[in-house]
Amino acid sequence: MAAEGSNSIDALGQFQLHTTLGAVGASVNFTQSNLMMVVAGAAVLAFLYLGMRPRAMVPGRLQSAAEMGYETIMSMCTETIGGHEGRKFFPFVFTLFFFILFGNLLGVFPLFFTFTSHIMVTLALSLTVFILVTVVGLKEHGLHWFSYFVPQGIPVALAPLMVLIEFISYLSRIISLSVRLFANMMAGHVMLEVFGSFIVMLGGLGLLGYFPAALSLGVNTLLIGFELLVATLQAYVFAILTCIYLHDAVHLH
């Protein structure tokens, strides 16, 4: 895809959706993004199933990884949301974390599509979190939950203004949660594509271009490692922010 038009870098073409699975996929608009979601879901299930199948007292590598994932998310839930409630939300946070993590990580592989690099996907995820948080808050506290929008210890005259500001701030969670994940994933893949195009274009330049081309290859190698870090970190951030929001919903103020 890169540098097909010789002198232009088509960095955004990689995010274009097209249908997969032949005529069946085309008839229901089953895109490669959907396919990757299915693959990610299946990979998570396979990871947990194959990891936990030995049930060994001294775990192997895969079992260790599965157990560590479980324990990390469990401690994140119990420490951030709080003991009893944290356990209730553990399945949700666990699913969310591993779905995003596998989506991000699979995207680093060549020829694979990163579904988290589309704002529509991340927005849907963050809307799910947002609606869940709101429903949990309303369920736990009833109408008293609306006092969340009135910060403690403010003058009465300022209350209408503060309520409005708090309301906007509350709504902005949807945007910030989704944009953070989407922007990080997209930026990384654009960088990869740009430096990948540099390799091809500079390499085609002849002797003069070999050194900068090799340099771009080095940069791309570093970027892949960096992408792995970002993929994990962003999944973690998404999960822990979900936990913090759930904590706010469960414990008012």
Place this chain on the structure above:
Amino acid sequence: MSQEDGGSDPSFEDRLKTARSKQGLDAPPKQPLNEQGALSGSPWGIGARVGVELVSALVVAVAIGYGLDRIFHTTPILTAVFVPLGGAAGVANLWRLFAPKS
């Protein structure tokens, strides 16, 4: 670690602990998960977060103002009212992130 491994043999746990401490394998005691500390790593990370929080509040505010303007046919007024509110909400977001924990 101590979640629900109730079925395991206590003597095994003891032996494992002594073996681990003899080998120096035990991790240093975990720091409590600070809500901000867990997120804010590098200065770059903090910078990105600040940007996202500020802009997202502003985006929401402009969307609300523009939408209300469309409904009430008061075109520039409500957008103009909501833009400063959005900025304030962005700063409120940041305050919530970086406020010293009391």
